[in-house]
Amino acid sequence: xxxKDTRELSVQGVKRLPYYLKYLKELxxxxxxxxxxxxxxxxxxxxxxxxxxxxxxxSSQPGKPRVGFCVHGLxxxxxxxxxxxxxxxxxxxxxxxxxxxxxSYGEFAHxxxxxxxxxxxxxxxxxxxxxxxxxxxxxxLPIVCQQNNIPIGIITTPAQYAQDVCDQxxxxxxxxxxxxxxxxxxxxxxxxxxxxxxxxxxxxLSNRLAKTMRTGPEEA
Amino acid sequence: xxxKDTRELSVQGVKRLPYYLKYLKELxxxxxxxxxxxxxxxxxxxxxxxxxxxxxxxSSQPGKPRVGFCVHGLxxxxxxxxxxxxxxxxxxxxxxxxxxxxxSYGEFAHxxxxxxxxxxxxxxxxxxxxxxxxxxxxxxLPIVCQQNNIPIGIITTPAQYAQDVCDQxxxxxxxxxxxxxxxxxxxxxxxxxxxxxxxxxxxxLSNRLAKTMRTGPEEA
Numbered sequence: 269x270x271x272k273d274t275r276e277l278s279v280q281g282v283k284r285l286p287y288y289l290k291y292l293k294e295l296x297x298x299x300x301x302x303x304x305x306x307x308x309x310x311x312x313x314x315x316x317x318x319x320x321x322x323x324x325x326x327s328s329q330p331g332k333p334r335v336g337f338c339v340h341g342l343x344x345x346x347x348x349x350x351x352x353x354x355x356x357x358x359x360x361x362x363x364x365x366x367x368x369x370x371x372s373y374g375e376f377a378h379x380x381x382x383x384x385x386x387x388x389x390x391x392x393x394x395x396x397x398x399x400x401x402x403x404x405x406x407x408x409l410p411i412v413c414q415q416n417n418i419p420i421g422i423i424t425t426p427a428q429y430a431q432d433v434c435d436q437x438x439x440x441x442x443x444x445x446x447x448x449x450x451x452x453x454x455x456x457x458x459x460x461x462x463x464x465x466x467x468x469x470x471x472x473l474s475n476r477l478a479k480t481m482r483t484g485p486e487e488a
Numbered sequence: 489x490x491x492k493d494t495r496e497l498s499v500q501g502v503k504r505l506p507y508y509l510k511y512l513k514e515l516x517x518x519x520x521x522x523x524x525x526x527x528x529x530x531x532x533x534x535x536x537x538x539x540x541x542x543x544x545x546x547s548s549q550p551g552k553p554r555v556g557f558c559v560h561g562l563x564x565x566x567x568x569x570x571x572x573x574x575x576x577x578x579x580x581x582x583x584x585x586x587x588x589x590x591x592s593y594g595e596f597a598h599x600x601x602x603x604x605x606x607x608x609x610x611x612x613x614x615x616x617x618x619x620x621x622x623x624x625x626x627x628x629l630p631i632v633c634q635q636n637n638i639p640i641g642i643i644t645t646p647a648q649y650a651q652d653v654c655d656q657x658x659x660x661x662x663x664x665x666x667x668x669x670x671x672x673x674x675x676x677x678x679x680x681x682x683x684x685x686x687x688x689x690x691x692x693l694s695n696r697l698a699k700t701m702r703t704g705p706e707e708a
Contacts, residue, residue: 279692286691287672312672350691351698365589372585375647375670375687380694419697427595444697446690450595452507452532460700462693464684467595470666471506471570472499473682474600477639477664478571480680 277325282350284322286379287312289346293378295339304336352380358446359418361433362425363388363403366448370424371399383422385412406436413440420444427451434461497545502570504542506599507532509566513598515559524556572600578666579638581653582645583608583623586668590644591619603642605632626656633660640664647671654681 291311295303305323309316323329323337327345331337347353360367363386370376371383386403388394394405404412412418421437423430423445430449437445444460447453450467511531515523525543529536543549543557547565551557567573580587583606590596591603606623608614614625624632632638641657643650643665650669657665664680667673670687 282692282695283688286670286685286687290670290687313674349695349698351694351701356694356697365585365592369585369589370686373686376690379687379690381690420693443700444693446693450506450510454533458700460693460696462689462696464686464689465506466590466593466684467506467510467599468503469682469684470596470599470601472502473640473664473666473680474571474576475502475569476680476682477576478569480663480678481571 277322277349281322281325284312284314284318285326285346285350288319288322289343289350289379292339292343292346296343301339302332302335302337303339303342304334305331307336347380350379356381356420357384357416357418358382358420358422359384359409359413359437359442360386360401360422360424361388361406361409361437362423362429363390363393363398364424367422367424368398370422370448371401381420384416384418387412409436410440413437413442418442420446422446422448423453424448497542497569501542501545504532504534504538505546505566505570508539508542509563509570509599512559512563512566516563521559522552522555522557523559523562524554525551527556567600570599576601576640577604577636577638578602578640578642579604579629579633579657579662580606580621580642580644581608581626581629581657582643582649583610583613583618584644587642587644588618590642590668591621601640604636604638607632629656630660633657633662638662640666642666642668643673644668 291308305319306316309319326349327342329337329341358381360370360383367386371386383401386398386401387406387409388403389406393403396403419442421442423433425433427449430451431453434445434453434455438455438459445453445455446462448464450465453461455461511528525539526536529539546569547562549557549561578601580590580603587606591606603621606618606621607626607629608623609626613623616623639662641662643653645653647669650671651673654665654673658675658679665673665675666682668684670685673681675681
């Protein structure tokens with residue numbers, strides 16, 4: 269497994285990696301040992317030169333003439349680059365529709381994420397299990413996180429509770445916050461926050477659509 | 489309302505606009521007519537110079553010395569920039585947990601998005617209403633979309649159905665697809681696709697966390 273300088277790959281490049289990984293795992297499942305860059309490009313609708321650039325940034329495997337890249341080796345290198353071979357264990361706070369959507373999202377297991385526990389202040393949910401994940405009251409959060417050394421906290425609460433929940437997760441030792449609430453979170457230096465804000469995503473889409481209406485289709 | 493060249497603002501800048509908008513609407517609701525850039529910066533944890541740059545890209549309002557920007561004028565300019573003053577009507581296909589989370593997401597109304605109808609192949613859901621949105625069978629999709637000239641289709645189905653659903657939405661006249669399924673969609677030239685892929689988002693977070701573990705905290 270060869271380690272490359274991670275700064276070579278753009279955010280857009282990192283975003284393409286899970287698609288490569290999905291495709292490569294399908295190939296591996298069908299006992300295909302090698303794949304040419306052109307086949308990856310065709311299958312995912314990405315230019316071949318882009319595929320070669322992305323793969324060179326995460327793997328120092330040389331493609332073999334005529335047969336292409338070793339599927340298993342590429343899978344290992346991409347997983348390592350994405351940190352999937354570390355233990356990505358998370359807890360989730362807020363087991364409403366969005367929380368349950370994440371708990372039921374089957375793909376996470378393929379990407380090295382395990383949601384070990386969920387927390388909610390709804391007593392009807394406490395003590396239950398959602399898609400195999402136990403749901404506890406908020407009072408259990410510090411104990412569960414500290415005992416299991418949980419690195420990632422996922423916030424799917426309404427916006428008005430998110431900062432308080434974030435403070436509790438950080439105090440319980442979480443190093444990264446995955447925030448689905450529509451609010452800016454304040455965290456201590458050294459704590460990562462990644463925002464997944466539906467309103468922000470919709471703003472991007474709406475802005476692109478408005479531009480297209482004014483000036484015609486986007487350039488590819 | 490002054491129109492500026494939209495190419496001046498980066499994607500990161502567009503992503504900040506909904507936060508400005510939320511803050512400005514709170515000010516307007518509390519009858520605050522003017523706001524200095526420094527107050528916006530403080531409230532959202534963004535550098536003042538960045539705030540001034542973002543606002544200059546979407547509005548040609550000059551800030552007044554001492555009092556700052558006109559709150560109402562900024563709201564109008566940001567909404568116009570984001571296309572929220574166009575009719576952003578959408579349909580949603582797939583009324584499972586994620587679909588229901590989107591239907592129950594109260595913020596969308598503030599951002600000019602109305603989800604007019606949902607479609608699902610589960611007969612138990614057909615004929616019901618989720619957070620005020622009617623749910624129909626898939627056979628109604630062409631009729632509802634074409635009669636109402638729906639520009640946006642939201643896909644929250646499992647991945648294996650997403651391309652077929654996408655084809656149906658495009659055939660029914662949708663100009664933009666907001667795709668929450670973990671699959672690459674093929675669309676005709678001129679159709680926008682915006683992907684919101686939880687696995688891709690998690691890949692970004694996992695990669696950042698892995699880098700932090702290797703090399704220490706990210707730079708601000």
